[in-house]
Amino acid sequence: MISQFFVLSQRGDHIVFRDYRGEVPKGSAEIFFRKVKFWNDDEAEEAPPVFNVDGVNYIHVKVAGLFFVVTTMVNVSPSLLLELLQRIARVTKDYLGVLNEDSLRKNFILVYELLDEVIDFGYPQTTSTEVLKSYIFNEPIMVDAGRLPPLGPAAMFMQGTKRMPGTAVTKSVVANEPGGKKREEIFVDIIERISVTFSSSGYILTSEIDGTIQMKSYLTGNPEIRLALNEDLSIGRTGSSSYDYRSSSGGGAVILDDCNFHESVHLDSFDIDRTLTLIPPDGEFAVMNYRMTQEFKPPFRVTALIEEAGPSRADVLLKIRADFSANVTANTITVQMPVPSYTMRASFELEAGAVGQTTDFKEGSRRLEWNLKKIVGGSEHTLRAKLTFSQESHGNITKEAGPVNMNFTIPMYNASKLQVRYLQIAKKSKTYNPYRWVRYVTQANSYVARL
Amino acid sequence: MSGHDSKYFSTTKKGEIPELKEELNSQYKDKRKDAVKKVIAAMTVGKDVSSLFTDVVNCMQTENLELKKLVYLYLINYAKSQPDLAILAVNTFVKDSQDPNPLIRALAVRTMGCIRVDKITEYLCDPLQRCLKDDDPYVRKTAAICVAKLYDINAELVEDRGFLEALKDLISDNNPMVVANAVAALAEIQDSSVRPVFEITSHTLSKLLTALNECTEWGQVFILDSLSRYKAADAREAENIVERVTPRLQHANCAVVLSAVKIILLQMELITSTDVVRNLCKKMAPPLVTLLSAEPEIQYVALRNINLIVQKRPTILAHEIKVFFCKYNDPIYVKMEKLEIMIKLASDRNIDQVLLEFKEYATEVDVDFVRKAVRAIGRCAIKLERAAERCISVLLELIKIKVNYVVQEAIIVIKDIFRRYPNTYESIIATLCESLDTLDEPEAKASMIWIIGEYAERIDNADELLESFLETFPEEPALVQLQLLTATVKLFLKKPTEGPQQMIQAVLNNATVETDNPDLRDRAYIYWRLLSTDPEAAKDVVLAEKPVISDDSNQLDSSLLDELLANISTLSSVYHKPPESFVSRVKAAPRADDEEFADTAETGYSESPSQGVDGASPSSSVGTSSNVPVKQPAAGSPPAPAAMPDLLGDLMGMDNAIVPVDEPAPSSPPLPILLPSTTGQGLQISAQLTRRDGQIYYDISFENGTQGVLDGFMIQFNKNTFGLAAGEALKVPPLQPGTSARTLLQMVPFQNISPGAPNSLLQVAVKNNQQPVWYFNDKIPLHVFFVEDGKMERASFLEAWKSLPDDHEFTKELPGSVISSIDATVERLAASNVFFIAKRKNGNMDVLYLSAKMPRGIPFLIEITAAVGVPGVKCAVKTPNKEMVPLFFEAMEVLTK
Known part of the structure; x- marks a missing residue:
């Protein structure tokens, strides 16, 4: 061993x-x-x-x-x-x-x-x-969490949004709060990492969601918890071809390919009404992991064009459209595009009135990089770039550039439409009303558009 | 409460040790605790604080668990270097092991087990005995692991004190955590013991399956992994096990899932119902795919395992190829494994999709990944005949991008494609030639040169192209030089004009006189002699038709694959190597005789032929493209002209000419007479079953003692236990009076099987045109069925021995047998495919372990006990097929006479 x-x-x-x-x-x-x-x-x-x-x-x-x-x-x-x-x-x-x-x-x-x-x-x-907890006697010594990047998927809640109680995720499960009393609260995070590959003509070649329902409980006395998911949730694809996309899935049932559960989860009523019962152990853990290849609407449409403009020049056009509701905002968006290895210079032209956007040509890795602080749902952004080459291209410039890769985080959004309908905590007394935080977040895993 | 621990790292100016000593002896508990923390801090940064041993141990007698734990931590670290002082702690340990607080009892036993000092272990036994029967499960589970610790230090003690039995009792414990630890401890002890310690019976099986549902994820893995050594008795039991294990596939812990997959795959071998198997395959697919959503490290392990699984059962994931498409942000080690699996799953149905992916990968940034993607396209072309053309057009597209390493990789695979589909795609050669000057890697160069030589007649300027390479001949690496030599010879044979003639002179001169590479020189001399002696023969040799290759690169041979599949979810399945090849530890071999067992077993391995000695598979090696078998000569020996006939003989393959099988070697011993001439009216027949080259033959001899010619011999065999029948017609020439003829008649088993208990009777009928039909009886020696691959590895032998129930073991004294020399016996047995595995000494007796295998996988696990030179041999055998045992002993009697 x-x-x-x-x-x-x-x-x-x-x-x-x-x-x-x-x-x-x-x-x-x-x-x-x-x-x-x-x-x-x-x-x-x-x-x-x-x-x-x-x-x-x-x-x-x-x-x-x-x-x-x-x-x-x-x-x-x-x-x-x-x-x-x-x-x-x-x-x-x-x-x-x-x-x-x-x-x-x-x-x-x-x-x-x-x-x-x-x-x-x-x-x-x-x-x-x-x-x-019953075998450990030393008490933790807290370090200053403020300046430190936290660990784990829940860390993304820290970024750029004030809605979340930022310090909670870096709070020790065992240590007492400075005030001496622990705050009764429980976090349920639905975290989805999505992978999409767009073909050069904009079709979706592959798409996949890896999701986790993560829980971190600071409740005393380990009360039982009921977690209700979408009633029309079903597991296991039917039909032989797994990837033939049905014409529309808007508002339809959520179909997971596969899922697994933490050992503390009781599935007795899961088959009937899609609720999970569990007594959450202390600490952070994944209540459920799931995987979905059912068609879903990708949050971003990415279009990329590269065209020769003379013997040793090329024009690049990058366009992203946010296909989600206007009350949702994506943050920390990065778009990267590898360009031909003989690219010497790149000059950028941002759209008029662009705020919070930066561009860069990474010479070492021959990549264009476009950073956007945030994107509001429904909006569209474009970037134009002019490349200068050190030699004439071989005539097949699209083969030497790309694919475009995108990174983003979208809080309060989930692509799968999997939802926590309610989170019920067994009551100890009438006054017992702990804080419940149900948070959704979607992150890019491999979000790629080919040229 | 304790402030910053890091302050313990700070040092004071004056003597640190005396200061600590003082604090350790403080009357205040908190001060003592802080002092111990400082000591430990010093210890973890590598300072020697062993001089404080007595003072620290004095702090051990405390009710404060935090302090106690600290002292224990210190003890574990320093007890080895201060064994005499460690004894000081013993009393407290023993006392603690009877403390009312279960945490302290467990802590005492746990820590004592970690102190690897002999004197301590003696005192450990009594507390351990108590703790194994403790009321508290936390204590029992700690005690269970402690038995494994003690076994590691002193195995004899564990056996003598009956701890193994106590451990086995814990398998029935009502606490699943205790069960899991007992299983883990027993499994570890078994791994380092030769004797069967931990056998899973149907009773323990059901216990373990029950505990499986309740214990922690880690315990589940321990239990599943020991269950994987259990061989189900029949399909029903196998189905039952699988049914109980299948829910584990839903576990969030990938280790649990993979261990469950291993068991299901193993048990599936026994399940006969195709519906059940198909259903299981269907059930396994989603969890296997889900493993790829885990962290990249786990994905890597999963992919290495899936690689094995799809080789054995391609259907499981046949429809899931898309999940193996590489993600942009996959680490390179994950991408490489995904590519490998994509090739394995590529089919006519999905090849277009797959090619589209490969094409994308081939334009990515990572050079190694790009190369592998290009190679993958080639391998798909070789694998899928109908898609070959599409693959080639993708390769040509990639060549046109003119990225140097892409072009070179493409040329290497195109060479293989040519060898797979000769005379089909040569039209693209012209395109390849355009990239000639960009080639700078040896393998790509060699491939291109091979193509030019092979198709010299179709390339108008082949001579010019080759000449351009020849300029740098002396500087090229050997790989390229060898190809240049062969290609020039091919060119010369195909176009014997002036240009090539000059080239060949130059090359041969370069390759013989001006090189010190023996391979190159020898090959050049061979060509030289060949060309000067008989150019036509040279053509026959050099331009002979080549065997078509197939895509078997990265394909494991089936026996290795089976071994690896039995090791799914272990390191072995990640390295794709059998466990013996990287696990060197032969642990805890305390007894002298066991040590010898281990030693001889080691040599046993090195003697067994290693796989793939002659290396590269055809598709990956350019060297094989020439038909000249290049023998490795003694380095530096000058090829003397006198050696020429030998060389030619060598070249034509005379020395490895196959000895014709139907001519028994002249020195073979006389056959037993089965039909004496008195009975056969002058015809005498002697015969015996024998095994050669993996075939069973009836070695039969006829002696014509009649006055006339005998001809038209025919032979027939009655139904027999093994269904042996003639596999061909009997070929005996007409026998002149006074002459004899001997022949080998090929036999085939399992043809006409007689029912009933196995026996060795073989009834034979022989007729000829002149005489009545003769009937006689022969005996079938069981060893003719022993197959050549019956050698078991030591580990699998032990495992098989353990997995067979005891009532499958039989022992017989063979009084007529004698072992005069172990080596001779081993050699003789090996000649009959009874393979030596290991030996050990037991008193004055030698104990040999051997294995043999019948077709259809029936193994015989053999233990022979004898004193050298003393008649009388004790032979024990374990086999799943009990009925064969009497026949087996008959065979052993013959083989050890």
């Missing part, structure tokens, strides 16, 4: 190091770091998450800019170890509120205490913050 667990900083410093079996020769952390840094002869290529050096197997994930690593000498399940590493990161974050080098160093004794309960002799024991 697991021989060692360690956390390294980006510079390779040991932050946490625990040996469970004493069978791996000394210096494993250094060997690991060198291997990862110089995978494939100094090239920028990323090392795979699982590899073997001199009989020692190294399995790692990167979380919050840190390497979480385990070593093992036997033929174990690597997915178990990868899941475990993610889970250790999550539990640590539950305890510390913020996960970074600083918070780990400040709380090293707590971290070692956690590690001793989470793993015994290399075998994972429990990663439930709830269960761990």
Whole structure:
């Protein structure tokens, strides 16, 4: 099983190091770091998450800019170890509120205490913050979360919107508030990562939604919770061809390809009325993960054109249209477009009256970059660019440029139309009325338009 | 409450250690705790604080759990270097293990197990015994793991104190967490023990399946992984297991899903109903696809596993190819794996879509990924004949973009396409030639040169093109030089005009005199002699028709694939290597005899032929494109002219000419007489079943002692246990009086099977034109059925041995047998496909482990115990097919005589 667990900083410093079996020769952390840094002869290529050096197997994930690593000498399940590493990161974050080098160093004794309960002799024991609470005695020391980028998908709620109680997500699950009393609240986040590929003519080639219903409970006494989803939700595609898009799905049923649930979820009434019952354990966890390839309306239409304008010049036109309601605003939008490698210069022309937009030509990676602070639903934005080449093009300029890639976050919007109809908390008393936060957010995963 | 822990890292100017010592002995609890924290802080940054051992241990006797844990952490770290002082802690440990607080009891046992000091382990036994029967499940689950810890330190102690039994009892515990840890501990002990420790019976099976539903996700993985070693007795049981495991596919933890997939795939092998299998395949697809929504690291593991699964069961994901399309933001290691699977799933139905994707990838930024995408197009062309033309047109489109590495990669794959479809797509050669000057990578150059040589007659200026390469001949890498040599020879043979003649002179001169590469020189000399001796023969050799290749790159051979599939969800399935190849640990082998077992097993591996010794598969190696078998000569030996006949003989493949099978080797021993001449009216027949080259033959000899010629021999076999029948007509020439003839008659099994208990009787009838029909009886020696691939790896042997119930084990004394030398016996048995796996010594006896396999996968797991030179051998065998056991012992008696 697991021989060692360690956390390294980006510079390779040991932050946490625990040996469970004493069978791996000394210096494993250094060997690991060198291997990862110089995978494939100094090239920028990323090392795979699982590899073997001199009989020692190294399995790692990167979380919050840190390497979480385990070593093992036997033929174990690597997915178990990868899941475990993610889970250790999550539990640590539950305890510390913020996960970074600083918070780990400040709380090293707590971290070692956690590690001793989470793993015994290399075998994972429990990663439930709830269960761990009864065995852990050290109290976390909070680090200043204000300036620190938080971890995890919920972090996106922090960006640019004041609707969210910003500090809540970086609050430790176990520590008490400065006031001494814990605020009773529960967060339910519906987070969707969407992938869409548009063909050069604007058709949707592939589209997919990876969704998670994430919960983070700060409720005392672990009351039971009922979470009701769309009544017309159905699971499993019917019919043989999975990708033949029905002409319209507007307002129709939500059909998931597949989904899975956290082990605390009871599905007794799920088949009848699509409600989930659970007693949420402390800490952040995914109530449900789902995947959907049913047709949905992509939030953005992307059009990109590149045309030759003379022997060593070309014109680029990028256009994005926000296909969602005007009371929703997308933020931190980035549009990137690789251009031919012999591009020397690019000059940009933004639309008249553009606010909060920046453009850049990244010479090193030969990319145009267009950043927009926000886009209001229903609006349309264009960018024109003129490229100057160092040589004549080979005549097939569209093949050497693109695809256009887009990144964005849209709070209070979800593409799948999956919804939490209600969130019911079993009442302890009449006055018990905890805060309930149900939040939706959609993020681009791989949002690509081909040329 | 405790402020910033980081303050413990700060150092004071005066002696730190004395100061800490003082604080550790403070009368105030909080001060002591802070001091221990400082000590630990120093320890984690690598400072030596071992001199404080006594002082820290003194803090151990406290009711404060936080402080106690800190002290324990310190102890684990330093006990090894201070074993004598560690004893000081023992009393507190023992006391703690009886504390009313279960957390303290568990903590004591857990920590003691981590202190790998012999003296401590002695004291560990009693507390451990108590804790295994503790009322609190938290203590029991900690004790269960502790047994594995103790086994790692002192296996004998664990066995002597009956901890293994206690652990087995915990499988029936009512707390699923305890069950899971007991299973994990037993599985680990089993891995390092030769004896069967942890056998899953149908009783434990149902226990484990029940616990599965209730325990944590990690426990589920432990249980599923040990269940995967269970072999179901029949299809019904297999279906039952699968039914209980299938709900795990819905788990959010990918490790649980993959472990469940492993079990389902394994049990599916036993399930006969095609409906059930089809249904299962359908059920597995969505969860497998969902794995690709996880973090990229998990996706990578999932993809490596899916790669194996689609090789075995392509239907599972046949309709899901779109989910393997690369996302823009996938890490490169995920993209590469996706490409590989896309190739595997590409079919005539989806190839247009797939090509569109590949074409996009081929214009991306990452060079390695682009190359792989281009190569993928070529591999699809080779795989799908009907799509080949479309693939080629995409490749040509890509060549036209003139991105250097794309062109080179395209030329390499087009060379393979030519070899797959000879004389079909040569019209594109002209386009390829346009890119000649951009080639700067050896493999691309070599490919282009091969194309020019191979199609020299269709390329008008082939000589000019080759000549342009020849200018730099001495500087080229060997790969290109070899291709240039062969291509020039081809050109010369096809167009024996003046230009090529001069070129060949130059090349041969370059390749013989001015090189120190033995391969190149030898090949050049071979061509030289060939051309000067007999140009026609040279043509036959060099321009012979080439075998058509297929796309088998990245295809695993079926036995390796099966082994890897049995290891789904483990590191082995990620590396695509069998576990033995990267797991070196032979742990906890405390006994001398076991050690020897391990050692010999190791050598056993190196003796077994490694797969794919002669390397590259045809489609990936340019070297094979010439028909000359290039033998690896001793480096640097000058090719003396006298060696010429040998060289030619070598060239024509004389030395590896196949020995004709129907001519028994002259030295073979006389056959047993089955029909004496007295019974056969002068005809004597002797015969014996024998196995050669994977075939069963009836080695039969006729001796004509009559006065006249005997001819028209025919033979027939009665129904028998194995359904052996003649696979061809008996070929015996007319026998002159006083002469004899011996032949090998090919036999085929499983033709006409006689019902009833197996026996070795073979009834034979022989007739000829002159005599009545003769009947006689022969015995079928079971070992003629032992197949050549019956060698088991040590691990699978152990696993198979354990998985077979005890009532499948049989033992027999073979009094007439004697082992005079182990090596000789092993060699002799191996000649009959009984393969040596390992040996160990037990007192003065040698114990050999061997394996053999019958067709249809029936294994025999054999243990032979004997003293060298002393008659009498004890033979034990385990096999799923009990009925064969008597026959098996008969065979062993023959083989060990």
